[in-house]
Amino acid sequence: MNRKMSDNFAQAFLRNQIPTTGALPNGGAEVPVEPISAVNRSSATMNAIKAYILNRGLKPGDPLPTEARLCDDLGVSRSSVREALRKLEALDIIRVYQGRGSFVGEMSLVPMVETLVLRYGLTSATGRDSLRNVVSMRRYIDLGAADSLVTAMAGTSNPHLDELVATMIAKAEAGHTYLDEDIAFHNGMNAYVNNELLTQLTGAVWLVHQAFIPELNSQQNSDSLLDTARAHGNMLRAAEAGDTDGYRQAIYDHYQPLVDLLQLEH
Known part of the structure; x- marks a missing residue:
């Protein structure tokens, strides 16, 4: 994952999948903050974390924000974030280390x-x-x-x-x-x-x-x-x-x- 999405694709993806704050790469416009609804919250949270990885061009081993920061940024509960992280870890998209936090996984098959x-x-x-x-x-x-x-x-x-x-x-x-x-x-x-x-x-x-x-x-x-x-x-x-x-x-x-x-x- 060493190539960032184009601005247009990133903005479209994020508008549909993830509430976020801050400007997109290369001067992209800010996306309005909208808390994730209760419907399909787990899937939406997973998509939000995947979009974060894609949008920032993170590579295996790069750190992710803390659970508290993800809760604030995504407008979801800590239990929703933890459930999403568990599911993403099972897919080898992220790795969670006790006491160290979450990191981008190897994304193997x-x-x-x-x-x-x-x-x-x-x-x-x-x-x-x-x-x-x-x-x-x-x-x-x-x-x-x-x-x-x-x-x-x-x-x-x-x-x-x-x-x-x-x-x-x-x-x-x-x-x-x-x-x-x-x-x-x-x-x-x-x-x-x-x-x-x-x-x-x-x-x-x-x-x-x-x-x-x-x-x-x-x-x-x-x-x-x-x-x-x-x-x-x-x-x-x-x-x-x-x-x-x-x-x-x-x-x-x-x-x-x-x-x-x-x-x-x-």
């Missing part, structure tokens, strides 16, 4: 991961239907980033990624899985795109995938593990060579064993 794992676990006793969705999403993300990633990696050399591929192949040949190396490889590739959200999304979907992997482990054979491991190497070589078509084909090869196992549409 961990809450989304936990929700998806629970949701997918409830939709199918075996998890197979859920895995179809997760694997499809992982493939969509990889294919969507292909052009930017290959452009960024063309002409580079990545011995650390080569080592990860070699380890994956060795483990596959021994009949073992390679979960840690797999996600490290994808994170290493995605780092070239310089898009933090892409890295977080990849990690989040991977964690959901990982929650259902135990069911697959008993169904995957060493050949499919080895094919997937080698596909990682093909992805790397194609990206380094600037070969977008080859990279996309390697992505399809990467997911082919899971596609076959889960009977996904190609």
Whole structure:
């Protein structure tokens, strides 16, 4: 959150979501103070605190006002502020430290991961239907980033990624899985795109995938593990060579064993 909203957007957002005092950044006009009504007070207070973070361009770790100051500024009770802070903390938007106050959180996708794992676990006793969705999403993300990633990696050399591929192949040949190396490889590739959200999304979907992997482990054979491991190497070589078509084909090869196992549409 290191980019401030434009004045027009900030003012529109704040007029609809939050009563505030003081001028907006860059000489924006003051917004009239109007206490939040009792209706949807908790949601309104949460929106007010989120707007405060956005409007001031706060970053993870930056402090928030005290509860007393938030009560005065927002025109709500301390219980409303505390309830809003608890909910925002559960979403990793803020962090509350006893005796120190409230700070902007990491805003990670961990809450989304936990929700998806629970949701997918409830939709199918075996998890197979859920895995179809997760694997499809992982493939969509990889294919969507292909052009930017290959452009960024063309002409580079990545011995650390080569080592990860070699380890994956060795483990596959021994009949073992390679979960840690797999996600490290994808994170290493995605780092070239310089898009933090892409890295977080990849990690989040991977964690959901990982929650259902135990069911697959008993169904995957060493050949499919080895094919997937080698596909990682093909992805790397194609990206380094600037070969977008080859990279996309390697992505399809990467997911082919899971596609076959889960009977996904190609």
